[in-house]
Amino acid sequence: MALSVATVATRIEILAVGSLHRDFKPAAQHFIDLLRPHATVSVREVKEVALRGRSEAEVLREEGRRLLAAWPQAPVVAALAVDGRALDTEAFADWLQKAFERGGAGFVIGGSLGLAGEVQARAAERLSLSALTLPHQLARVILLEQLFRAGKILRGEPYHH
Numbered sequence: 001m002a003l004s005v006a007t008v009a010t011r012i013e014i015l016a017v018g019s020l021h022r023d024f025k026p027a028a029q030h031f032i033d034l035l036r037p038h039a040t041v042s043v044r045e046v047k048e049v050a051l052r053g054r055s056e057a058e059v060l061r062e063e064g065r066r067l068l069a070a071w072p073q074a075p076v077v078a079a080l081a082v083d084g085r086a087l088d089t090e091a092f093a094d095w096l097q098k099a100f101e102r103g104g105a106g107f108v109i110g111g112s113l114g115l116a117g118e119v120q121a122r123a124a125e126r127l128s129l130s131a132l133t134l135p136h137q138l139a140r141v142i143l144l145e146q147l148f149r150a151g152k153i154l155r156g157e158p159y160h161h
Helices: 025-035 056-069 089-101 117-122 136-154
Strands: 011-017 040-046 076-086 105-109 125-128
Touching: 011 056, 011 136, 025 040, 025 136, 040 056, 056 117, 076 117, 089 105, 089 125, 089 136, 105 136
Parallel strands: 011 040, 011 105, 076 105, 076 125
Antiparallel strands: none
């Protein structure tokens, strides 16, 4: 299942709530750097809403509004959700290949409370990185690592090391 870069658009857009803590930034940047020779990667952030003085529903609604206003332009957009469809690494690579064939892949990562229902409903698919609940900042790093690993699979390269 080797990826033919000449025939598909290898564009990846990530839209996330909140900025990465300084401890996560080097790991995220490492995988973005590894991806860049093979894909155009953009990461945009919308401001996280503080929970102080607000209900969880209010926070989700406002973060959802911000995400919907900044929605990725990619033809195939997946919302990351703990109860989304779980894929193993090779199935994720296959999913990514199909998204590339349609013009690119987008991913939406919620904040500490997850994603509003309207955001999940707008996405073409809901995917899960793990059955475990992951902190949203760590989920971004894991997504980037899995995108790098999927790219290696699509190029026919070893991906276990």
